[in-house]
Amino acid sequence: MADGSEKNAVVSNKKPITGLGVSKVIDSRNPELKEGDLFWGITGWEEYSLLKSSEGLFKIHHTDIPLSYYTGILGMPGLTAYGGFYEVCAPKKGEYVFVSAASGAVGQLVGQFAKLMGCYVVGSAGTQDKVELLKNKFGFDDAFNYKEEPDLNAAVKRYFPEGIDIYFENVGGKMLDAVLLNMRVRGRIAVCGMISQYNCDQPEGVHNLMSIVYKRVRIEGFAVADYYPQYSKFLDFILPYIREGKIKYVEDIVEGLENGPTALIGLFNGRNVGKQVVVVASQ
Numbered sequence: 001m002a003d004g005s006e007k008n009a010v011v012s013n014k015k016p017i018t019g020l021g022v023s024k025v026i027d028s029r030n031p032e033l034k035e036g037d038l039f040w041g042i043t044g045w046e047e048y049s050l051l052k053s054s055e056g057l058f059k060i061h062h063t064d065i066p067l068s069y070y071t072g073i074l075g076m077p078g079l080t081a082y083g084g085f086y087e088v089c090a091p092k093k094g095e096y097v098f099v100s101a102a103s104g105a106v107g108q109l110v111g112q113f114a115k116l117m118g119c120y121v122v123g124s125a126g127t128q129d130k131v132e133l134l135k136n137k138f139g140f141d142d143a144f145n146y147k148e149e150p151d152l153n154a155a156v157k158r159y160f161p162e163g164i165d166i167y168f169e170n171v172g173g174k175m176l177d178a179v180l181l182n183m184r185v186r187g188r189i190a191v192c193g194m195i196s197q198y199n200c201d202q203p204e205g206v207h208n209l210m211s212i213v214y215k216r217v218r219i220e221g222f223a224v225a226d227y228y229p230q231y232s233k234f235l236d237f238i239l240p241y242i243r244e245g246k247i248k249y250v251e252d253i254v255e256g257l258e259n260g261p262t263a264l265i266g267l268f269n270g271r272n273v274g275k276q277v278v279v280v281a282s283q
Contacts, residue, residue, distance in 0.1 A: 083227035105275035250274030
């Protein structure tokens with residue numbers, strides 16, 4: 001919430017929080033979704049929701065994959081990683097790729113996509129356990145705990161002595177400042193998010209912007225909705241990798257809607273490992 005008035009408005013309206021989830025249709029007058037169908041999309045944080053439109057809802061056809069994956073690798077985070085990396089970054093084999101917040105729902109996939117392309121990949125995370133996860137499960141070439149680095153510029157330079165071709169930005173602030181100093185000529189930065197800035201009273205400034213000019217760096221923000229038309233193409237790409245075990249995915253699952261608020265708050269202090277999922281009800 002940006003301020004108290006917004007928070008009070010939500011409480012006074014008594015409306016549930018909305019978010020991306022997997023749901024099962026129990027009754028429908030919409031010809032696109034019939035009783036028994038499964039779909040993912042925006043729904044309420046509640047056991048039952050009344051949806052007036054099927055716009056933005058994606059029917060689930062592949063049920064041999066865990067349904068929770070449609071909140072992550074087969075849903076918004078997966079399509080975000082796919083569009084941001086392949087479309088915005090336009091990677092080439094052998095390039096140097098850095099991913100911040102790399103153990104999160106999007107970052108863990110970007111790193112694996114980069115490895116499939118034959119790139120050198122380093123990720124940053126906030127605990128040593130997450131660093132080990134990046135290297136040992138997701139196949140990153142290296143990783144570091146940014147909280148243990150007093151000088152982020154020196155840390156980035158240590159892992160990328162020849163510079164960075166692609167930076168997948170999830171953090172912002174001081175990390176972005178350090179990366180700008182270490183970009184290679186004609187490097188690309190895909191701005192997916194800036195989690196370090198979301199709850200700042202005063203957002204941090206970025207001081208090394210002239211590096212964009214000197215090195216002809218391209219920075220581009222994007223939204224997952226830009227790539228919704230490519231969802232079928234994305235599924236064709238990623239499902240074989242999942243079934244063959246060539247892409248790994250980690251979820252942090254909590255049971256019960258009553259535990260949803262704690263899980264949500266945990267996102268902002270790095271408590272979760274992988275995609276945070278709240279199970280409201282089993283099928």
